[in-house]
Amino acid sequence: MTCEGPNQETTRKSGTGKLDDMERQTNRRLPVQLQLNLEGRGVADHGWGSEAVSGAAGQVVGQVSLAEEGTRAWEQELMERVAEEANLVEALRRVCANKGSAGNDQMSVAELRAWMSQRTHRAELRERLISGSYQPALVRGVQIPKPGGQGVRQLGIPTVMDRLVEQAMLQVLEPLFDPYFSESSFGFRPGRGAHDALRQASEYVAQGRSTVVDLDLEKFFDRVQHDVLMVRVARRVKDKRVLALIGRFLRAGMMQNGVCVRREEGTPQGGPLSPLLANILLDDLDKELEKRGHWFCRYADDCNIYVKSEAAGKRVMASVTEFLEKQLKLQVNRQKSAVGHVRERKFLGYRLLEGGALGVAPQSQEKLKGDLRELTRRNGGQSLEQVIRAVNQKLTGWIEYFHLARMKSILEDLSQWLRRRVRSLKLKQCRRTYAIARFLMKEGESERSAWMLALSGKGWWRLADTPQAHRAMSLSWFKANGLIDPEAVYLALQNACR
Secondary structure, three states: OOOOOOOOOOOOOOOOHHHHHHHHHOOOOOOOOOOOOOOOOOOOOOOOOHOOOOOHHHHHHHOOOOOOOOOHHHHHHHHHHHHOOOHHHHHHHHHHHOOOOOOOOOOOOOOHHHHHEEEEEHHHHHHHHHOOOOOOOOOEEEEEOOOOOOOEEEEEEHHHHHHHHHHHHHHHHHHHHHHHHEEEEOOOOOOOOOOHHHHHHHHHHOOOOOOEEEEOOHHHHOOOOHHHHHHOOOOOOOOOOOOOHHHHHHHOOOOOEEEEEEEEEEEOOEEEEEEHHHHHHHHHHHHHHOOOOOOOEEEEEEEEEEEEOHHHHHHHHHHHHHHHHHHOOOOEEOOOOEEEEEOOOOEEOOOHHHHHHHEEEEEHHHHHHHHHHHHHHOOOOOOOHHHHHHHHHHHHHHHHHHOOOHHHHHHHHHHHHHHHHHHHHHHHOOOOHHHEEEEHHOOOOOOHHHHHHHOOOOHHHOOOOOOHHHHHHHHHHHHHHOOOOOOHHHHHHHHHOO
């Protein structure tokens, strides 16, 4: 397990197939900096539908040398680059890898792979892109609850075909924009992530910047003004076909509850291109903060500015709010935005402590407990094995994300609470008095002791904390049944990252 850094692509096994020749022919039309080493890569006879659509084609993303680009010709021919076979190969691979639910047309990623395996279909798609006639379909509107019961978040799920086209555009546009983004921007960027942002924030606090200006943009993805965004996209994109298609994606209607809703603003969360567009717009904020000499970290629309005093923080809050609302036409949520000591605010689920140390925000701890409660419901209808498997998956992912924090004592308390939850679940699953007594005796309890618990009128939660339950379901019992030790997982990650 690696502690940080982007995922590494694996190269494909050698072989033969029709896609190799197709890609080599395409490769000769790419600029030098985009050419791929496709020798030795094979694809099965079913072509684009193969798992072999992977590997070295991934090098097309992020490998553009901007020093060698920038000619007028290439600025005007971005759509040809979007429609290149090698670029579409990689886009298909990524869309299929991400899976995701179907859009309004109900086409699955498997059906998309089969559709793209047909040469005539690929040619049709390329012609529509190059001619500028491609029209996005309606997106499927989905609402999901926000953490902590703070309302709902609106998602827009494009069709898999639209996701393929957006991904192909992303792979061409990202290398044009990303190198110019701020070093203090970390969200949705190659080779960067939340842990990088947290490390930088920690360094700021360690250097005495213990007051934070915590900015919250109200419904950011839903409030983006299309004209403001497109002006900034057009600073680097000169191909009018690309600009027009981005505009169509932004304006594509949303189907929700059988009703088509027109979109005059916003960029829907759910499409591959939306994160890049968000960064393009908010890069103006980054450049303004850099010009003013501020120390800040931004992850998507979550921006923290670190200052030395509360008075300075209030001045920064007022001036930055004015900039966002007047220049970028974005609304700052005044209820959620605040100036305060870093330990009183959370950033990406963490909170910063004295000296720059990282801790787990209380909200994140409660969210985890809520998820574990749901997984260990006594009326969940799942076997103990299924419950433990789901709990292990949840815990492992959570600890991997929060392993930068000091949380040994948190995990000690969590482990005790979780074991009690599982004990309560197991006793409840026995259901009948006789079954409870028999289970306890099987695990080593005396007949008298087992029947005393089984005949008790206590509730399941209280029964789980009795001496009989602790002896029968000891640490060795949990180990034998596969429940991970959160502290052991945490310490292993700490050692691996040293």
